[in-house]
Amino acid sequence: MTGIRVLIADDDKEIRNLVKKYLDLETYEVDTAADGEEALRLYEAHSYHLVLLDLMMPKVDGIEVCRRLREKSNVPILMLTAKDQELDKCLGLGIGADDYVTKPFSIHELVARIKALMRRYMVLGSDKAAQQEAQIIRYKGMTIDPKKYIVTKAGEEISLTAKEFELLHFFASHPEQVFTKTQIFRQVWNSEYLEDDNTVMVHIRKLRMKIEVDPSNPRLIQTVWGIGYRFIGEQDE
Template identity: 35%
Template sequence: MMNYSLLLVDDERGLLDVLELALRKDGFQNIHTATTGIEALNKIKTQTFDLIILDIMLPDIDGLEVCRQMRTQINTPIIFLTAKGTDMDKILGLTIGGDDYITKPFNSLEVIARVKANLRRQQFIANAPKMVEEKRFYLNNNVQVFEESGEIYVDETLIECPAKEFELLIFLCNHPNRIFSVRQLYQKVWGDFYLGDEKTVTIHISRLRKRIEADPKKPSILVNVRGLGYKLILKDKEQKN
């Protein structure tokens, strides 16, 4: 627990002393305090905290507003501490960005238990495997290709596509604006030695054009470079909105 940095915000110095003493006895050593909202907001600009205990009734800015401003800068867990105990106060506090709520008078052991629970939750989130955003290709303004899920959307409509056609499209998406001969495409996508039959590749290109081109007879995505082969036109391989 000694590695965690805590910020306690309350205008009652005696209450801060009680909380700080209880937390230190439980192993928390890196503890900071503030008696006003302005002081608390200034502290988060220069220091990093793992958890904040925030009183709602402060002399300058109420704790709810302090929380709102903090949430524009940090995601640190915030436990509200207040003498108010109505359901609406609790709901409002949690809605504007609080993570937990303790009402006065309180038992120091309860506060410590809440602190530990929120720190464990935060640690779990930090250590959880991050979801990797699926690779997406924007072929133009209305065609999107999702590599991992094997999906093609045209004007937000899912388009069916056989596996080998999709493999060919993904290969070209991953190598945009580069010309490949029929021989190269056959070997890269089908993985077989090229025997001189162009029909397999050209038929798959033709089918893909019918799925993704606005006018398959005048393709603007899968284009033919006469005498050299095919290439997929893509300004940015992975564009984002």
């Protein structure tokens, strides 16, 4: 894939240079930022297809950068986190990050994860035939439009990240079918490089906060104890 522009924000110069070197080999256009303020300035000045954020950065940390980007964009966000930052990692995913990689990381795994996000964001999104075949899904009070990546409930648009939308669309496309966390991860994240129960759980929790009347007592995305999750909804004719 060419014509893809990526923003790397990390205060570690060696990491920035290493990742840029390998993404250059993929013919991506790459900009780098040494802190959160610079990352936000660059994002305002350019159009990016993916943002790679380190959690711990000076001036403005990765969590705050992610939060501000999510206020205006559904651009895929991949976060870098240290192994002992489990709470921060959960928070990062909870406010809209699409994926994360822990440090120290394999550069080949990181590039593979970036390419997987790009396939879903760019290739699937620009596949006109697939878009024409995509059908709007309607449940009582909720509409899911896979062409526009828009969800409305009671006539109001719900702000979802790209990954939250894909998760909801996957569930709604298979009503009442039970899926394990591993099955959900492989289908929605389209990757074999990481099978992380926590990633799925955090995204489902965040999605419930946005679509359920009572997130603590979910009626749409239900937990099947000991197995996984299923989607229950009364579909419009």
